[in-house]
Amino acid sequence: MTSDDDSIAYLAGDTGRSVEPGDRAELDRLRALLADPAAWEKPPPALENRVLAAIAVASGAHPSPAPRARSRRFRPGLVYTAFAFAAAAVVAVIVTVTVGGTGVSSTQFKAALAGTALAPAASGSATLTKTTPGWRIELHITGLPRRDDGRYYEAWLKNAAGILVPIGTFNQGPSVTLWAGVPPTSFPALTVTEQQAGRSQASSGKRVLTGPVDLRR
Numbered sequence: 001m002t003s004d005d006d007s008i009a010y011l012a013g014d015t016g017r018s019v020e021p022g023d024r025a026e027l028d029r030l031r032a033l034l035a036d037p038a039a040w041e042k043p044p045p046a047l048e049n050r051v052l053a054a055i056a057v058a059s060g061a062h063p064s065p066a067p068r069a070r071s072r073r074f075r076p077g078l079v080y081t082a083f084a085f086a087a088a089a090v091v092a093v094i095v096t097v098t099v100g101g102t103g104v105s106s107t108q109f110k111a112a113l114a115g116t117a118l119a120p121a122a123s124g125s126a127t128l129t130k131t132t133p134g135w136r137i138e139l140h141i142t143g144l145p146r147r148d149d150g151r152y153y154e155a156w157l158k159n160a161a162g163i164l165v166p167i168g169t170f171n172q173g174p175s176v177t178l179w180a181g182v183p184p185t186s187f188p189a190l191t192v193t194e195q196q197a198g199r200s201q202a203s204s205g206k207r208v209l210t211g212p213v214d215l216r217r
Contacts, residue, residue, distance in 0.1 A: 006019060106130050112124075113210060116210060119208035128180070128184050136177065140174055141173035147194065148171060152194075159188070185215060190209075191203075
């Protein structure tokens with residue numbers, strides 16, 4: 001493995017340094033980055049602390065207080081090279097967070113819901129998004145009155161055989177978040193029923209909203 005001193009010297013232009021073949025390509029990419037004049041502009045005094053704080057926050061660590069100024073002078077080339085390394089680290093952290101978090105598009109489907117004879121004025125829509133814990137279902141509805149005193153609404157996913165999987169209960173809209181442990185590709189219909197506490201936990205059959213999941217993306 002190429003030593004840190006050899007890596008820094010190579011980046012500074014000393015091509016005679018011993019660099020492992022596997023490290024050379026990465027170092028050449030960093031040299032191209034350092035060749036950009038913008039990388040050599042003198043940063044404002046507060047930027048160092050902001051960069052270190054950003055790295056600490058992204059890594060889950062707590063930023064340390066800024067060190068006191070030292071009396072000895074550093075060579076500008078090494079100072080700016082270190083700054084470039086810190087900037088590259090921040091970019092790497094940001095890319096990692098973006099790819100590992102919300103930056104990557106998740107599998108997502110939509111559903112349009114229509115009111116039944118029990119709730120002809122009701123309508124709604126749902127967005128079903130695949131996540132690590134399960135399918136998050138954002139339900140948006142209008143025209144359903146609030147239910148209390150043991151009465152509530154329950155949402156279900158249903159497959160072609162008529163098997164129902166409960167995905168959550170609520171009292172009113174307009175916005176409700178539900179969760180499903182089964183994929184809509186296998187259970188491609190969404191229904192909402194009116195339920196009564198203390199009775200069977202199965203569907204009452206009193207459907208107020210229903211609609212297919214659009215499996216096109």
